[in-house]
Amino acid sequence: MPALIQQIVQQFAQTSILEWIGTITGFLCVYLAAKQHILNWPISAISVLTYGYIFYHSKLYGDAVLQLYFLGTALYGWYYWSKNKADKSKPIVSFNNREMGLTVLIIIILTAILGTFLQRMTDSDVPYIDGFCTAVSFVAQFLMTRKIVQNWLLWIFVDICYIPLYFHKGLLLTALLYLAFAWIAWHGYRDWKATYRNFM
Template sequence: MPELFTSLYQQFLTTTPLEWLATLSGFLCVLLAARQHILNWPISIISVSIYAYIFFQNKLYGDTVLQFYFLLTAVYGWYYWSTSDTQDNRPITGFTTRQMLATVSLTLLLAAILGGLLRFFTDTDVPFADGFCTAVSFVAQFLMTRKVLQNWLMWVLVDLLYIPLYIHKDLLLTAVLYIAFAIIAWKGYRAWQLAYQK
């Protein structure tokens, strides 16, 4: 056990300034999204741009591609949230059980395809873990841009799954960030749920 703490401490000491910037901007972005604040989108652009580089360097290719997708959805989300007919933000919507089942099925299919592609065409040592997390994130991000309540449940799941993946890749600070993300995602779900019910 002491060796584990020593190893974790060493990882913190070797965290680059770039990862610190990506982590802090990522944290602020998710915090603002949970509060339905439109500034989450421009801050997201900063975070995902840096993480694209970090993940590529660590052979997390699914996550690298995902950051470019996040970049596009940040621009779209910023536009969509700002073009409301009301003076408020766009209203939150919810999925029916049928829509949620279809979304889960589509996500699993995408995860299998991505995992297979990463296994056969890259040198990653975590193809299916990377593929699954990428697929869930891909779908959850789109649902967030459309303000679908259930996006937060998908984020809770994938944030928890990312923690051991990032520890495996010696990205300890990012793993800690994803613990915070999971907590914020759950709080975001509860806050959006209350707003949706009103």
């Protein structure tokens, strides 16, 4: 146990300014998204640019490319939420079982493609884990831009999966951030589901 504590303290001491910036802006954007606040999108742009650099240098190539996708969805989400801000009739929608089944199938296919690519084309030591987390995040982010309530269930699941991965990569602060993300995602799911039911 003392060795583990020493490792944690050492990782905190080595945390870069960039990781602090990414952590703070990442926390803010997820918190604001759970509250349906449109400012989550511009703040997320700062976070994803920062983490894109961090993940590339940590050889988490799937996550690095995912940040570029997040940047695009931040711009799209900002536009989509702004356009539909005046429409209060049904701001949140929910998938049925068939749509969720299709969502899982898409994640499985994306995982196979990304994992194979990362294994063959990069020096990643966690190609399929990176590919899986990237695939789930890819889908969850798109569902969030469309205000589909189940996006939060995917985020809870993948945030928990990310924690040991980031610890393995020496990104302790980011691992703790994803623990906080999972907690926020749970509350986001409850709040969005309650809002959805109010408009049913």
